[in-house]
Amino acid sequence: xxxxxxxxxxxxxxxxxxxxxxxxxxxxxxxxxxxxxxxxxxxxxxxxxxxxxxxxxxxxxxxxxxxxxxxxxxxxxxxxxxxxxxxxxxxxxxxxxxxxxxxxxxxxxxxxxxxxxxxxxxxxxxxxxxxxxxxxxxxxxxxxxxxxxxxxxxxxxxxxxxxxxxxxxxxxxxxxxxxxxxxxxxxxxxxxxxxxxxxxxxxxxxxxxxxxxxxxxxxxxxxxxxxxxxxxxxxxxxxxxxxxxxxxxxxxxxxxxxxxxxxxxxxxxxxxxxxxxxxxxxxxxxxxxxxxxxxxxxxxxxxxxxxxxxxxxxxxxxxxxxxxxxxxxxxxxxxxxxxxxxxxxxxxxxxxxxxxxxxxxxxxxxxxxxxxxxxxxxxxxxxxxxxxxxxxxxxxxxxxxxxxxxxxxxxxxxxxxxxxxx
Amino acid sequence: xxxxxxxxxxxxxxxxxxxxxxxxxxxxxxxxxxxxxxxxxxxxxxxxxxxxxxxxxxxxxxxxxxxxxxxxxxxxxxxxxxxxxxxxxxxxxxxxxxxxxxxxxxxxxxxxxxxxxxxxxxxxxxxxxxxxxxxxxxxxxxx
Numbered sequence: 264x265x266x267x268x269x270x271x272x273x274x275x276x277x278x279x280x281x282x283x284x285x286x287x288x289x290x291x292x293x294x295x296x297x298x299x300x301x302x303x304x305x306x307x308x309x310x311x312x313x314x315x316x317x318x319x320x321x322x323x324x325x326x327x328x329x330x331x332x333x334x335x336x337x338x339x340x341x342x343x344x345x346x347x348x349x350x351x352x353x354x355x356x357x358x359x360x361x362x363x364x365x366x367x368x369x370x371x372x373x374x375x376x377x378x379x380x381x382x383x384x385x386x387x388x389x390x391x392x393x394x395x396x397x398x399x400x401x402x403x404x405x406x407x408x409x410x411x412x413x414x415x416x417x418x419x420x421x422x423x424x425x426x427x428x429x430x431x432x433x434x435x436x437x438x439x440x441x442x443x444x445x446x447x448x449x450x451x452x453x454x455x456x457x458x459x460x461x462x463x464x465x466x467x468x469x470x471x472x473x474x475x476x477x478x479x480x481x482x483x484x485x486x487x488x489x490x491x492x493x494x495x496x497x498x499x500x501x502x503x504x505x506x507x508x509x510x511x512x513x514x515x516x517x518x519x520x521x522x523x524x525x526x527x528x529x530x531x532x533x534x535x536x537x538x539x540x541x542x543x544x545x546x547x548x549x550x551x552x553x554x555x556x557x558x559x560x561x562x563x564x565x566x567x568x569x570x571x572x573x574x575x576x577x578x579x580x581x582x583x584x585x586x587x588x589x590x591x592x593x594x595x596x597x598x599x600x601x602x603x604x605x606x607x608x609x610x611x612x613x614x615x616x617x618x619x620x621x622x623x624x625x626x627x628x629x630x631x632x633x634x635x636x637x638x639x640x641x642x643x644x645x646x647x648x649x650x651x652x653x654x655x656x657x658x659x660x661x662x663x664x665x666x667x668x669x670x671x672x673x674x675x676x677x678x679x680x681x682x683x684x685x
Numbered sequence: 686x687x688x689x690x691x692x693x694x695x696x697x698x699x700x701x702x703x704x705x706x707x708x709x710x711x712x713x714x715x716x717x718x719x720x721x722x723x724x725x726x727x728x729x730x731x732x733x734x735x736x737x738x739x740x741x742x743x744x745x746x747x748x749x750x751x752x753x754x755x756x757x758x759x760x761x762x763x764x765x766x767x768x769x770x771x772x773x774x775x776x777x778x779x780x781x782x783x784x785x786x787x788x789x790x791x792x793x794x795x796x797x798x799x800x801x802x803x804x805x806x807x808x809x810x811x812x813x814x815x816x817x818x819x820x821x822x823x824x825x826x827x828x
Contacts, residue, residue, distance in 0.1 A: 309810065317822065353709075481784065482784045483784030485734075502754075566706065568710055568763070570736070581752070592739070600737075
């Protein structure tokens with residue numbers, strides 16, 4: 264990168280991580296300052312993926328902006344349109360048909376499920392549990408199948424529309440979607456068991472990368488990162504939109520703020536997501552068919568704010584309209600924008616072998632832990648690369664595995680009912 | 686006392702204009718020099734979460750909206766400040782709210798608004814070789 268800098272005055276070694284990582288979808292560059300094993304400071308550089316979407320939004324009419332913001336992130340490809348339609352509906356003051364509300368929630372929760380499974384797989388890989396990685400991504404496939412079944416696409420569903428949704432869900436399909444959701448439960452049970460019962464995962468994640476409640480408040484973090492630190496916030500409940508007030512579910516909050524709690528929050532949230540989807544499917548049965556659009560005709564001058572709880576936390580959209588058919592100003596704030604800076608405290612409490620999992624624990628949308636190198640301060644010579652960092656992390660797990668004999672050895676069993684059905 | 690009354694009472698004379706868009710959205714105009722004490726009241730006393738700030742280049746000059754989310758009720762209070770057309774400048778709130786560091790850096794590079802006493806005012810999103818003095822989010826004058 265040509266950016267392997269060394270601080271002159273302090274005798275510190277810098278570990279650059281990033282900016283490209285094939286496992287994650289976007290680029291970011293972390294500079295870890297280390298003294299021996301200990302991480303003392305973290306510098307974050309980003310902008311490698313800056314595409315000027317806010318500016319572009321000013322050149323598109325409102326309906327096109329839905330598709331534009333959908334492309335902010337491939338994983339949150341329904342959360343951004345969700346926040347966008349909330350913002351524009353706030354601007355116009357329209358109410359959406361209940362059937363459309365249910366459909367919005369179903370798509371959004373399916374997205375949360377596949378996003379959390381994706382993260383769980385990556386976390387397993389970072390810790391040296393490649394079986395967890397393979398399985399998490401395997402069981403992500405049925406979720407994407409449900410998305411494809413409903414919308415026609417695995418990602419980028421193009422379902423959202425100002426005033427409603429673009430496609431209806433056929434009531435005859437509801438039993439099959441229900442069954443597909445039921446089939447996910449054994450897989451979730453397996454992951455829950457793997458996390459809760461494995462002493463090695465406990466040793467690798469408990470007390471690692473702690474973000475205290477006060478720090479979470481100071482850094483204004485959102486989503487599972489905040490909830491794992493005991494900050495009880497969830498936009499879906501706090502500022503209810505769509506069908507969330509109509510179905511039964513709860514917000515998962517844990518007190519400790521370490522990586523373990525972040526895993527727990529995400530795993531338990533997946534159960535809630537399934538519950539929401541099933542509740543929405545029940546609700547759909549009662550709603551008249553075809554009423555999915557409030558037919559918004561014009562956009563008044565004024566301002567609108569919409570937010571929504573994406574898998575990683577609150578997405579925040581602000582729209583300023585001057586009465587034309589396109590926004591005069593559009594502001595987007597994705598959750599990782601607030602979450603990633605918190606690594607400056609979470610990461611600097613640990614060693615470099617814990618760095619990979621701590622950086623990954625906020626589920627950064629721009630996470631890049633690839634192409635890293637540890638440099639010697641004086642010679643500017645590379646000591647470690649990303650492969651070495653990953654190896655350090657995985658070796659630590661191996662060491663702990665030897666220290667903690669599993670008795671009986673923990674062998675997660677694959678649920679039989681989900682095997683190769685789709 | 687509900688949170689709206691609390692905000693009105695605590696910000697008191699700092700409020701130039703109080704606009705209720707609907708039950709969940711409030712826009713409050715304040716003077717730019719009052720931003721630090723106001724942010725302190727919103728963040729520390731009323732325990733709002735700082736969601737983000739929106740900087741806008743308007744025909745009159747510049748304005749910043751500081752969006753504070755009151756998560757217990759889901760209400761969003763947006764503090765609006767107007768800045769000078771030629772030399773936009775405002776005090777940084779990063780010393781009170783750590784989470785405001787990035788967005789102030791972003792507004793600085795994208796709109797050319799100077800944040801006084803910011804601890805780390807350097808580029809966030811733009812490349813190091815992006816030309817100085819070019820601000821992507823400023824509106825170009827119409828010909």
